[in-house]
Amino acid sequence: MKVIAIANHKGGVGKTTTAVNLAASLAEKGNEVLVIDFDPQGNATSHLGFSPNDFETTINDVLIDPSNRVDINSVIIEHSTPGLFLIPANLSMSRADLSMSALIEKDHRLRKSIKRLRKNFDFVLIDCPPSLATLSVNAFFAADDVIIVVQTQPMALDAIRMIDETLFEVYSSRPDFPIVPYGLPTMHDKLTTVSSTVLEAINRKFHPNVFSPIHSNVKIREASGYGKHIVEYDPLCAGAMDYRRLAKEVMAIYEREKEEGRRYIIRNS
Ligand SMILES: Nc1ncnc2c1ncn2[C@@H]1O[C@H](COP(=O)(O)OP(=O)(O)OP(=O)(O)O)[C@@H](O)[C@H]1O
Ligand SMILES: [Mg+2]
Incomplete structure (x- = not known):
């Protein structure tokens, strides 16, 4: 099972x-x-x-x-798409950062819960909130890898330094299993020069860990409005093809890992 946090x-x-x-x-x-919806906005849900x-x-x-009586397995729901499952979130999570602050090992709550999953998923994807507070830190501690989503827009890379610093703190406390951050450029518009310039900068920044x-x-935008993923909304559109290629690239990483072992790359720049 591979646990991947999707963050920025x-x-x-x-x-x-x-x-x-x-x-x-x-x-x-x-x-x-x-999919673990880990954002009080409940957007993945x-x-x-x-x-x-x-x-x-x-x-x-x-x-x-605090007594761990709520079983993670009891909050999983099944999607109509075969093989797809969700743990939902909603606004009740808005105070989670505060509520967890008093708990022992507050940064490890998600990691420990994921260990109790009874079903052996191939992938667990954590949709992080737009913050670097306790929720995202929990996701980083639970994750084998992190995909940092970067829009190919000016200023996009400015935010990355803070994620780097947070990830480095996580590495420092679990040096036995450092996270490999991968970059994913999104909403790329290949017709604009500025988008292409930012794409080059993202490629340089994350090389060689950068997805197409x-x-x-x-x-893609319409599908989210209709509450459908792109494979069910329009399986042949260019957006569906892009996400299929990403899935192939993600699977290839873990297939390579099985054959060659895990690559340990630590960045702090
Ligand atoms: N490739 C794309 N092409 C067009 N629109 C997109 C694409 N990717 C995302 N969007 C749209 O951009 C908006 C923001 O996307 P999304 O909600 O995934 O961002 P997010 O990073 O999760 O936001 P938040 O930080 O609020 O959680 C949505 O309206 C979504 O439909
Ligand atoms: Mg979101």
Whole structure:
């Protein structure tokens, strides 16, 4: 099982879109995939066609219960797409950072809960909120790898330094298993020079851990509004092709890891 956090504390860059559509594309290729909505906005929950407020128990209850009585397995819901599962979130999570602050090992709550999953998923994708507070730190401690989603827009790389610093703090306390951060350029518009210049900068920054870009695509935007992932909304559109290619690239990393062992790359720049 590979646990991947999808993060950037900059808002609106395509984290949720990536969590949902990468999950659907991995499921399409025969994987069992769990999306953990880890954002009080509940956007991954609604993007997958559910209404966040319909859920009385969410990942929040698992996190903040000091006696660990709320079982993570009890909050998993099944999507109509074969192989696709979700742990929902809603606004009840807004105070999770505060509620967890009094708990022992507050940064490790998610990691420990994931260890209790009974089903052996191939991939667990965590849709992080746009912040670097306790929730994202929990996701980083739980993750094998982190995908940093970067929109190919001016100033996009300015935010990365702070993620680097946070990840480095996480590495420092678990040097036995450092996270490898991967860059994913999103909403790329290849017709504009500025987008191409930023893409080059992202490639330089993350080299060699950078995925092919997800292009700006109107179908991707429409699909989220309709509560559908892109494979069910328009499986042949360019956006669906981009996410399929990403799923292939993600799977290739772990296939290579099985053969050659894990690559340990630590960046702090
Ligand atoms: N490749 C794309 N092409 C066109 N629109 C996109 C694309 N990716 C994302 N969007 C749109 O951009 C908006 C923001 O995307 P998304 O919600 O995934 O960002 P986010 O990083 O999760 O935001 P937040 O920080 O609020 O959680 C959404 O309306 C989404 O539909
Ligand atoms: Mg989001």
